[in-house]
Every structure is written in C-alpha cells, then in structure tokens.
Amino acid sequence: MSLKTAIVRQFGKPTSLVGKLAGHIMARRSSNRLRNQRTVELMNLQPDSRVLEIGCGPGLALALCAETVSEGRIIGLDHSPVMIEQARKRLEASGSESSVDLVFGGVDRLKEWPGAFDRVYSLNLIQFIADKTDFFQRVFATLDQGGICLTTYQPRLDNEDPNGASAMADKVTRIMKEAGFKQVVRIGIVAGPSPALCVIGQKEVRR
Ligand SMILES: C[S@@+](CC[C@H](N)C(=O)[O-])C[C@H]1O[C@@H](n2cnc3c(N)ncnc32)[C@H](O)[C@@H]1O
Known part of the structure; x- marks a missing residue:
C-alpha cells in the first residue's frame, strides 16, 4: 500500500504516526481550510451561541468559532485521541483553549447533551457514519428549539465520486426531514476543485 493510500484510509479515525500525518494534511489543505471557514460563516454565530462540532x-473550525463565541459554549467531539490532541494544540496556539471543551468519543456521547446547543455541525464526517438515521435523530435531540444543524461534505476527487456531494446532500436531506428537521436547504461551497455542499436544517420552535 502506498503512503498516500495509507493516509487517506486514516481520515475516518486517525491513529499512530500515519494518523498524525492525516491530521496535518487536513489542517493545511487549502480546500479543507476554506470548507471549514465557509461552514462557520454559514452558522451566523453570536457571542452567546452554544455550538457542537461532531x-x-x-x-x-473550532478555532474559528472561538473568534466569535465568547459567552456561550463550544464543544468539539472526536473518537480519535490523535485528533483531540492536534485540536488541543491548535486551540492553545490561537489562545482559545479555555473557550472550547474537547471531548473524546463517538456519537453515543450525544445523549449527554439533550437540548444543549443552538448549532450542531460536522464537516466531512457524514461519509463515515454507517447509521445516518440514528445520527440525525441524536443530533436533533441535542438541539434546543430553533437550533440549526449543518452537515458539510466534500468528496475527495482522487478517490471518491465527483458527484458525491450532490448524492450525499440528497440522502442527508431526506434523513434530516425524517428526523424532524424543517426548512432543510443546501448551500454550495466553493473550496477547491471538488464541489462541497452544506445541508442546513432547523429544529423548529414548538408553539
Ligand atoms: C475527514 S476528518 C474531518 C475533520 C474536520 N471535521 C475537518 O473537516 O477538518 C473526519 C473526522 O471525524 C472523526 N470521526 C469519524 N467518525 C466519528 C465518529 N463516529 N465519532 C466521532 N468522531 C468521528 C475522525 O476521527 C476525524 O477526525
């Protein structure tokens, strides 16, 4: 197996030295940086926002959120200790470590935060989630009324279907609606050679 293949295989759960390399590539690749920046812009964060990245x-993206959220809450969740460590170093370097809680674990941890957030987002996570119905039901439960879920996906052109963003957005839209999200829309993100799409849906306020 080539080093490139070994690194790409790490993106779902980076471990060991190759996983560290995968993390450095994620952090430096311009398309990835743009995709993160644009998704954070779409959240229209406020100083008191309560935000979760899965x-x-x-x-x-956590470091970008911390530039705006000063009185609210930011949590970053990841099931890779290597990624949690790289995120911790990045937040320390930007002076925002005290604004963000980094939590190690998978989506089963979402049950710990019922109704706790007004923004829950993910970037290039959804392709690794086998049970997307269960995932969006859990995300729905973590959102407060009026809260918003954003799911950005950008296929890598060298090893994934270039039309994958659109196919994934179709699937995500259907499953989000089934989970109870309203006003589900998709927004194109220009970030490098491969098209990215962000699907946004709201947990409506109950009257
Ligand atoms: C391709 S990386 C994207 C990282 C970051 N969102 C970005 O765009 O720069 C996918 C990340 O999701 C994490 N991940 C994958 N499946 C997960 C799960 N079930 N629970 C928690 N984290 C998961 C991986 O460990 C990895 O850090």
Whole structure:
C-alpha cells in the first residue's frame, strides 16, 4: 500500500504516526481550510451561541468559532485521541483553549447533551457514519428549539465520486426531514476543485 493510500484510509479515525500525518494534511489543505471557514460563516454565530462540532479533527473550525463565541459554549467531539490532541494544540496556539471543551468519543456521547446547543455541525464526517438515521435523530435531540444543524461534505476527487456531494446532500436531506428537521436547504461551497455542499436544517420552535 502506498503512503498516500495509507493516509487517506486514516481520515475516518486517525491513529499512530500515519494518523498524525492525516491530521496535518487536513489542517493545511487549502480546500479543507476554506470548507471549514465557509461552514462557520454559514452558522451566523453570536457571542452567546452554544455550538457542537461532531468529528472536529484537528480543530480548524473550532478555532474559528472561538473568534466569535465568547459567552456561550463550544464543544468539539472526536473518537480519535490523535485528533483531540492536534485540536488541543491548535486551540492553545490561537489562545482559545479555555473557550472550547474537547471531548473524546463517538456519537453515543450525544445523549449527554439533550437540548444543549443552538448549532450542531460536522464537516466531512457524514461519509463515515454507517447509521445516518440514528445520527440525525441524536443530533436533533441535542438541539434546543430553533437550533440549526449543518452537515458539510466534500468528496475527495482522487478517490471518491465527483458527484458525491450532490448524492450525499440528497440522502442527508431526506434523513434530516425524517428526523424532524424543517426548512432543510443546501448551500454550495466553493473550496477547491471538488464541489462541497452544506445541508442546513432547523429544529423548529414548538408553539
Ligand atoms: C475527514 S476528518 C474531518 C475533520 C474536520 N471535521 C475537518 O473537516 O477538518 C473526519 C473526522 O471525524 C472523526 N470521526 C469519524 N467518525 C466519528 C465518529 N463516529 N465519532 C466521532 N468522531 C468521528 C475522525 O476521527 C476525524 O477526525
């Protein structure tokens, strides 16, 4: 197996030295940085926002969230200790470590935060989630009324279907609606050669 193949295989759960390399690539690749930046912009964060990123990887988006969220809450969740460590270092370097809680674990941890957030997002996580119905039901439960879920996915052109963003957005849209999300829309993100799409849905306020 080539080093490139070995690194790409690590993206779902980076471990050991090759996983560290995968994390450094995620953090430096310009398409990844743009995708993170644009998704954070779409969240329209406020100083008191309560935000959760699932699959935070090396913490690019968390550091951007911390530039705005000063009185709220930011949690980054990841099941890779290597990624949690890289995110911790990134947040320390940007002086925002005290604004973000890094939590090690998988989606089963979402049950610990019922109704706790007004923004829950993920970036290039959804392709690794086998049971997407269960995932969006759990995300729905973590959101407060009026809260928003954002799911960004950008296929890598060298090893995934270039039309994959659209196919994934179709699937995510259907499953989000089934989970109870309303006003589900998709927004294109220009971030490098491969098209990215962010699917956004809201947990409506109960009257
Ligand atoms: C391709 S990386 C993307 C990282 C980051 N969101 C970004 O765009 O820079 C996917 C991340 O999701 C994490 N991940 C994958 N499946 C997960 C799960 N079931 N629970 C928690 N984290 C998961 C991986 O460990 C990895 O850090």
